[in-house]
Amino acid sequence: MIAPLLACDRSEKIAPPARPSAATPKSDRGDLVELIQLDSSIRLDIRYATANNFTGRKLYPQARAFLVRPTAEALIRAHRAAQSEGFGLMIYDAYRPWRITKALWDATPPGPKRNYVANPKKGSRHNRGCAVDLTLHDLATGRQVEMPSGYDEFTQRAHRDFMRASPEAIANRKRLESWMEAEGFRGISNEWWHFDFIGWENFPILDIAFDEIG
Numbered sequence: 343m344i345a346p347l348l349a350c351d352r353s354e355k356i357a358p359p360a361r362p363s364a365a366t367p368k369s370d371r372g373d374l375v376e377l378i379q380l381d382s383s384i385r386l387d388i389r390y391a392t393a394n395n396f397t398g399r400k401l402y403p404q405a406r407a408f409l410v411r412p413t414a415e416a417l418i419r420a421h422r423a424a425q426s427e428g429f430g431l432m433i434y435d436a437y438r439p440w441r442i443t444k445a446l447w448d449a450t451p452p453g454p455k456r457n458y459v460a461n462p463k464k465g466s467r468h469n470r471g472c473a474v475d476l477t478l479h480d481l482a483t484g485r486q487v488e489m490p491s492g493y494d495e496f497t498q499r500a501h502r503d504f505m506r507a508s509p510e511a512i513a514n515r516k517r518l519e520s521w522m523e524a525e526g527f528r529g530i531s532n533e534w535w536h537f538d539f540i541g542w543e544n545f546p547i548l549d550i551a552f553d554e555i556g
Contacts, residue, residue: 438468472542
């Protein structure tokens, strides 16, 4: 685990900020759905609902995962494709309220690590419910598979073109990428776990707390 950047562990100390000016809706399709309501076999390891994340503090009050419906339905299709080959998806993070993006930005000192954190001035694709962080688990053992790096590891090992990992880790990264891309997701270069759904720009930036989602 990366050393904590903040000492505070009380999520309620984060004051909800004003929504950014970029949060002008471009679509009325921003309905968030809970992933386990679509498929209860999706596994969750929501790191920001614990202190086991790069900030060292709990940011989410509940370990839940939401996406806007088209993204959620595509993710379930990818999950079922993985299941057909003995794997399943495990979710680290999905929809993220804008206030949490602001907290993550503020927790990251200026410098190279900010390349891994969304700037709240622009909003995040997570804020739109169109991005997901995830890995694979083995259906036979229940264990997470080996990947080239840990989640939210701010090193070269997290990059998609990093090839000095074990053959098994590289194969697992490729498996995840192929199942996600087949359903309209695209990865980013410096985080093997992060995928954006096509058309994300048509959804509004949201700052809705988990307990306010129906």
